[in-house]
Amino acid sequence: MNSTLIIQSLMAGLTNSFVYALIGIGIAVIYRGTRIINAMQGDFAVIGGMLTVFGLVSAGLPYVWACALGIAAGAASGLLIDVVCVRPMIRRQADDEAFLLLTIGLAFTISAAVLYIGGREAHLLPGIGGNGTVEIAGAFMSVHAIFLIAISLLVVCGLWLFYRKTIAGLSMIAASVDPDGATSIGINVARMRGYTFVLGGAIGALAGILVTPLISVSYQMGLGLTLKGFAAAILGGLTNPLGAVLGGLVIGLSESLAVVGLSSGYKDVVALTIMLLMMVLMPNGLLGKAGRRGG
Amino acid sequence: MALEVETLEAGYGPVPVLRGVSIHVADNEAVAIVGANGAGKTTLVRAICGLSQATAGHIRFHGQTITGDAGHRRGEAGIAVVLETRGLFGELTVADNLRLAEHTGRGVKRPQGFRPFTLGDVFELFPIVKEKLATRVELLSGGQQQMVAVARALLLQPRLLVLDELTTGLAPKVVQEILSVLTALRSRGMSLLIVEQSIKLAAAMTDRAYVMSLGRVVHEVGHGEWESTMSNDAISKAYLHG
Numbered sequence: 383m384n385s386t387l388i389i390q391s392l393m394a395g396l397t398n399s400f401v402y403a404l405i406g407i408g409i410a411v412i413y414r415g416t417r418i419i420n421a422m423q424g425d426f427a428v429i430g431g432m433l434t435v436f437g438l439v440s441a442g443l444p445y446v447w448a449c450a451l452g453i454a455a456g457a458a459s460g461l462l463i464d465v466v467c468v469r470p471m472i473r474r475q476a477d478d479e480a481f482l483l484l485t486i487g488l489a490f491t492i493s494a495a496v497l498y499i500g501g502r503e504a505h506l507l508p509g510i511g512g513n514g515t516v517e518i519a520g521a522f523m524s525v526h527a528i529f530l531i532a533i534s535l536l537v538v539c540g541l542w543l544f545y546r547k548t549i550a551g552l553s554m555i556a557a558s559v560d561p562d563g564a565t566s567i568g569i570n571v572a573r574m575r576g577y578t579f580v581l582g583g584a585i586g587a588l589a590g591i592l593v594t595p596l597i598s599v600s601y602q603m604g605l606g607l608t609l610k611g612f613a614a615a616i617l618g619g620l621t622n623p624l625g626a627v628l629g630g631l632v633i634g635l636s637e638s639l640a641v642v643g644l645s646s647g648y649k650d651v652v653a654l655t656i657m658l659l660m661m662v663l664m665p666n667g668l669l670g671k672a673g674r675r676g677g
Numbered sequence: 678m679a680l681e682v683e684t685l686e687a688g689y690g691p692v693p694v695l696r697g698v699s700i701h702v703a704d705n706e707a708v709a710i711v712g713a714n715g716a717g718k719t720t721l722v723r724a725i726c727g728l729s730q731a732t733a734g735h736i737r738f739h740g741q742t743i744t745g746d747a748g749h750r751r752g753e754a755g756i757a758v759v760l761e762t763r764g765l766f767g768e769l770t771v772a773d774n775l776r777l778a779e780h781t782g783r784g785v786k787r788p789q790g791f792r793p794f795t796l797g798d799v800f801e802l803f804p805i806v807k808e809k810l811a812t813r814v815e816l817l818s819g820g821q822q823q824m825v826a827v828a829r830a831l832l833l834q835p836r837l838l839v840l841d842e843l844t845t846g847l848a849p850k851v852v853q854e855i856l857s858v859l860t861a862l863r864s865r866g867m868s869l870l871i872v873e874q875s876i877k878l879a880a881a882m883t884d885r886a887y888v889m890s891l892g893r894v895v896h897e898v899g900h901g902e903w904e905s906t907m908s909n910d911a912i913s914k915a916y917l918h919g
Contacts, residue, residue, distance in 0.1 A: 475690070549780050552773050556766045562728050563764025567833060568752035568781030 388642055390521035395638025396631075397527040397596065400534040403630030404589035405611025407537060407623040408582045414545075414621040415554045415578025418468070418481040422489035424607030426586025428496055430456040431599030434591045435505040445508070449591050456587020460579035463488060468579070469572060489604060496601040504598035507591065530592045534627065537585065541623045554578055613657045619666055633657060678740070679704050679837050679868040680725070680756075685734035687724040694720040696892040697734065702837065707859070707869040709879035709898075712889035718872045719761055721889070722841045725870070726758040727751040739836065752781055757835035761842045761872075763826045767815030771806060771825050774814055775799070778832040785834045792865070799828040802858050820851035827858065838862065841872045856881060876907055888912065 405423050412420040433455040437448030467484055509526030516523050545551040556564040557574035564571050589607070590599060597603070611626075613633050618625020633653045640652035680702040688694040694717045702708045710718045723729040725736060727748030736744045738754055746754070758764075766774055775796065787793065800807040803824040809817060814825060823843060830838060840859075844852045859869065859882055873879040879886055880903040888896035898906045906912055 549777065552769065552777055555769060556777055559766045559768060560762075560764050562760060562762070563766065565728060565748035566726055566752060566758045566760060566764050567778045567829065568749050568784075569777065570747070570749045 386520040389519050391638045391642045392635065393518065393521050393523045393527075395635045397523070397530060397634075398637060399614075399630040399634025400531045400627070401589065401593050401596070401607070401630075402610040402614040402633050403627040404530075404534050404537070404585065404592065405607050406614030406618060406626030406630055407534075407541070408585040408589065409608075409611055409615040410618065410621055410623050410626045411541065411585060412578060412582035413615070415558050415581070416468075416575050417478070417558055418485065420582065421482060421485040421608060421612075422492060422604065423582070423586050423611055424604035424609075425489050425492040426456045426459060426583050427590030427593060427607050428492065428599060428601065428604045429459050429583075430587025430590030431507070431594040431603070432496060432500055432505070432590075433587075434594065435507060435599065436500075438507065439505075452591050453584050453587045456590070457580045457584040459492075460581070460583025460586075461576055463583075464576045464579040468575065472572075489608065493601050493604055500601060502601065504600035505594065506598045507594040509595040510592075513595075524596075526592075526595050530596075533588070533592060537588070538623050538627055550577065554581075613654065617657060617660060632660065678702075679706070679738070680870065681735070681737040682721075682725065683735045683737075685721070685724060685731055685736065687720055687729050687731045689720075689729065693732070694892050695724065698889070698892070698894055699734075700887050700894060702868050702870050704868060705863065705866050706885075707863060707871065707883040709883040709886035710870065710872045710889060711874070711876055711879050711886050711898075714874075715891075716889040717892040718889055719841055720892075722758065722760075722839055722870075722872055725751075725839060726756060728760075752833050752835075753785055755785055755787075755834070755836040756839065757830035757833040757837070758839040759823070759826045759830050759841065759843060761845070763822055765814045765822055765826055765829070768813060770811055770813055771817070772810040774825060774829050775806075775810075775832055778829040782832045782834040787834060788836070791834070791836070793834050794831045796832070799831055802831075802861060803828050820847050823847060823851070823855065827855065831862075835867065837868045837870065839870045839872075842874065843871065844878055845874065852878070880907060 405427060408423045408426060409420055412418060412423070430452040434448045434452030437443040437451040438445060443451065468481070471480060471484065509524060510529040511525040514525045516525060516528065545555060553564070553569045554574045554577060557569055557571040561571045593599070593607070610633060614629035615626045617629030617632055618627070636656045637649040637653040640649040644652065678701055682698060682700045684697045684699055686693060686695050686697060698717070698721055700708070710721060712718055720729060724731050727746060727750065731744050734744070735742060738756060743751060743754060779796070782793070805821055806824055806828045809821060814822060817825065843855060863869065869883070871879065871882055873882070885900050885902070886898040887894045888898065896912055
């Protein structure tokens, strides 16, 4: 087997890893702040990607403003879901399973809405930094993929600082860890949950914008992204954004090695089998119990 | 008057627990709520602190009606609580738990002459809290957690401190330490409302008490009446432990 082929495959795997990681980070953020398992994180990506395409192509906005529109749309969707669905359900003392069912239902609803409004067509965005490539050890990586990895790492560092150093971040953790305790020290728990959905929606939309130059955005892209993002988040312990990156790397790189060693048809089987094995052997995720509290 | 509760009714969802409870706490007074398990003591605390909504009756704090105010507004008004569950954030450090309360405490309305609690003040009251600043709360012992919970409540700059079952499960030495802190707090003019199962501890900590049973106040222990109440077998057997 040719070493350049392996390096090329690993680079593709690395790019995919960070795509899964970005979705997983959003899932981890929402779970950490609300204890809700969000099965529609991939659909925030669809909203972000679609709105950015709309801003760039139909509204003629500059690329940066179109991206801002996409991220704002993801954040607004998160807030809307909290205000319209989650708050009334909490007032009616809904169980945890009800929220999972809600997000599954919303995933299908958003997919259908995007199909109705935007049609069946898939759309591409130009890559950040153009469509050029960079040669690394005889293999090629797109400039956009390098930006995607760098932006993902910036998001993880930003979240780490946000949750550890800011009153808003600490309050969001406090509100989910002990809502009564948080209320008793003056934290508005409902508002913190709203902020968490806004943050999760914005990260999801950012993921969509970064993915759209690699795999075109369409109404049915959400579910596939959610599944891989889930795998990454679960491997990372479900609450830790850094864990989601490590989880994304395990899934993405094992997929790429499966493509080289076996065939592309087996990549999901290999990646998800590795995930299952690791979950059995490390039930608290790659970072262990202590790592679940980090990030 | 610091706190006035009038004919209060509250519960969990449709299940009523409090049935017309009336109590009051004067400025700089320490009052106990005593009673057996299931008497409604914790529900009363939760209603006063806005964690359970009152279905009837009134709660006034320094003359202002706060019955319908959201729970997070009660802290801003000057009521701090140490919940039976402590309400600490186990995965955060002691420093972060204190920092969050300090942040809210800066916005609390303070009467003229009120000397705010500083981190230095709470470290003086609880030296162990200073030593454990960088430790995650979930790694502390029960007694240490309770001290962090009281320290955190003080940083909210309360005029009324509500303590729910503060001493339950703690070693006698820790209980003594907390008792001496409560005495120090009273010397600073703070009102205290203390829920306590042990009548002996309640007598040591407070001036007077309300005895609760089945969601009602069934007896009042006035100033100077602790001795006679503790020796009254009929009251002790009917409503109290220890």
